[in-house]
Amino acid sequence: MIRSLSIKNYAIIEQLDINFADSLTIITGETGAGKSIMLGALGLIMGKRADTKVLYQQDKKCVVEAIFDVAPYDLQDFFEANDLDYEAETCIRREISTSGKARAFVNDTPVRLDILKQLSTKLIDLHQQFDTHDIHDTNFQIRVIDAIANNKKILQKYTQTYLEYTQSKRQLAKLVKQTQEANKETDYLNFQLEELLEAELQEGEIEELEMEQKTLQNAEEITRVVGGAAMHISENENCITDQMADLSNSIVRLVDYHPKLSQLLASFDSMQLELQEIGSDLQVIAEETEHDEERIQEVEERLTILYKLLTKHSVQTDKELLEIQEDLQERLNGFEDITYQIDQLQKQIAKQETTLTTYGGQLSANRQKVTDKFQKAVQKLLTQLSMPHARMTVEIKPIKEFLPTGTDDLRFLFAANKGSRLEEIKGVASGGEMSRLALCIKSLVATAMTLPTLIFDEIDSGVSGEVALQMGFILKELSAEHQVISITHSPQIAAKATTHYFVHKKITGNKTFTSIRELNLEERVLEIAQMLSGNPPSEFAKQNARDLLGVV
Numbered sequence: 001m002i003r004s005l006s007i008k009n010y011a012i013i014e015q016l017d018i019n020f021a022d023s024l025t026i027i028t029g030e031t032g033a034g035k036s037i038m039l040g041a042l043g044l045i046m047g048k049r050a051d052t053k054v055l056y057q058q059d060k061k062c063v064v065e066a067i068f069d070v071a072p073y074d075l076q077d078f079f080e081a082n083d084l085d086y087e088a089e090t091c092i093r094r095e096i097s098t099s100g101k102a103r104a105f106v107n108d109t110p111v112r113l114d115i116l117k118q119l120s121t122k123l124i125d126l127h128q129q130f131d132t133h134d135i136h137d138t139n140f141q142i143r144v145i146d147a148i149a150n151n152k153k154i155l156q157k158y159t160q161t162y163l164e165y166t167q168s169k170r171q172l173a174k175l176v177k178q179t180q181e182a183n184k185e186t187d188y189l190n191f192q193l194e195e196l197l198e199a200e201l202q203e204g205e206i207e208e209l210e211m212e213q214k215t216l217q218n219a220e221e222i223t224r225v226v227g228g229a230a231m232h233i234s235e236n237e238n239c240i241t242d243q244m245a246d247l248s249n250s251i252v253r254l255v256d257y258h259p260k261l262s263q264l265l266a267s268f269d270s271m272q273l274e275l276q277e278i279g280s281d282l283q284v285i286a287e288e289t290e291h292d293e294e295r296i297q298e299v300e301e302r303l304t305i306l307y308k309l310l311t312k313h314s315v316q317t318d319k320e321l322l323e324i325q326e327d328l329q330e331r332l333n334g335f336e337d338i339t340y341q342i343d344q345l346q347k348q349i350a351k352q353e354t355t356l357t358t359y360g361g362q363l364s365a366n367r368q369k370v371t372d373k374f375q376k377a378v379q380k381l382l383t384q385l386s387m388p389h390a391r392m393t394v395e396i397k398p399i400k401e402f403l404p405t406g407t408d409d410l411r412f413l414f415a416a417n418k419g420s421r422l423e424e425i426k427g428v429a430s431g432g433e434m435s436r437l438a439l440c441i442k443s444l445v446a447t448a449m450t451l452p453t454l455i456f457d458e459i460d461s462g463v464s465g466e467v468a469l470q471m472g473f474i475l476k477e478l479s480a481e482h483q484v485i486s487i488t489h490s491p492q493i494a495a496k497a498t499t500h501y502f503v504h505k506k507i508t509g510n511k512t513f514t515s516i517r518e519l520n521l522e523e524r525v526l527e528i529a530q531m532l533s534g535n536p537p538s539e540f541a542k543q544n545a546r547d548l549l550g551v552v
Helices: 035-045 076-081 113-123 138-148 152-198 205-217 219-235 240-252 261-288 293-312 318-384 431-444 465-479 521-533 539-549
Strands: 002-010 013-019 024-029 062-069 089-096 102-106 109-111 124-128 391-403 406-415 453-457 484-487 499-508 511-518
Touching (some): 002 035, 013 035, 013 511, 024 035, 024 465, 035 062, 035 089, 035 124, 035 453, 035 484, 035 511, 076 113, 102 113, 113 124, 138 152, 152 318, 205 219, 293 318, 318 391, 318 406, 318 431, 318 465, 431 465, 465 484, 521 539
Parallel strands (some): 024 484, 024 499, 124 453, 453 484
Antiparallel strands (some): 002 062, 089 102, 391 406
16 A cells, blocks of 8 residues: 655656555645645656656756555565565655656655556556546456456466466477477487487597508518517527627626626616517517508498598597497487476376366356355446446356456446446447446455555546445445545545545746645634635535534
């Protein structure tokens, strides 16, 4: 609910501050004194655009600020989603600079106008002549019927299932799309994988084959050179190992004559043994190495296959080819997993549809039960408001699809005159009829659902006497559950106020500006008497005003 409104430098308002009661606040005043201007300023809070034309003084900025108690509206998620600081007592401010630049703030955080509009519609419900009201909105109409039908718990279950259902449907559509794309490339991926699998890749094979190829291509040279070296070391007459044996025998006779010779001789013998092993290894290499044309061809053919795969996949090693092979296998396995996921999702969606059908049926049955009583209650109130021939019905048609609100196509149909065809409200109700219908509907659901602050701007236009009195009773009853603000010319409605404000013009020098003050009881008597008979009011009008106010 709105706690206070402060307006500075707007239209003919230099400075205006107003506090609002929790129940029914009535605003009356002279024609042209600025009541509608106040609503224009409030429109800035609701996200309407403005320019420098609204500045009272062109060299000063305009500031409109409203304080709201947002605790009853469960707006924490909205604040979090829009990166706003949540406070139970929230401040909304609009500023228009002398250059015409406008800015909006929520708890001192700058916000875009679309965010401000979304927030304000949750806080303020403004009814003006010729405005489009939320009773046009089928979602609001369903909320009204559900509130009366006490559908809250079932609707919560339905909504939770519906959210899960829509998420499942989105996931299914995503997987189906992936499958369609996968089908286009599965054959190609299978071909690539089979080609790699057929190659029977082994990590390090290319390096080994390239070395074997070099060995085979140089087999004769290896045999000649390595075999010759082996013979020179240990096979030929007067070979290196024989020479070293002779030297060792010569030195061994002298070890007793010099302390270092024993150690050197041990090293010499070790070298001799190592040289013998080298010779033996060289001999084995020479004997095992032979020129094999058939093996050379096999190696070259194998390398050709592997080189082609390297080139095809733009990699350098057989290790990378093995990684590609593994990736291809995983991707193909993933396609198989998608098929399984699709099957599971389809089963899950079928269960969710069954649950939605059950809850949707319960919602629909409960709605059907209360529509007749609701229609009669609306009819009764419309008759009280001098619309005896007006009719409003609730049309409920079952549908096959699942909507966020159930499985019903629900609409309010209205006819203002006797014999007129029932049609959707938007096309057949005038501004005054719309306001009265909205008042009737919202008064009936006042105890069943949370409503924003209800602001009625001259909805009493064209009515008086008993009808205005009945409208006052309805507004008063509605304000017992919700904050209501009404700008009115009707004394019968004004008399029902919890708080009564009077708007008037003041002239200072050559300037005219709007002022507002809260009326005390005697001032209310005088104001209502003037509304009844003019200024100055008669004694009879004053007494009539006291009667309306219920005071002696």
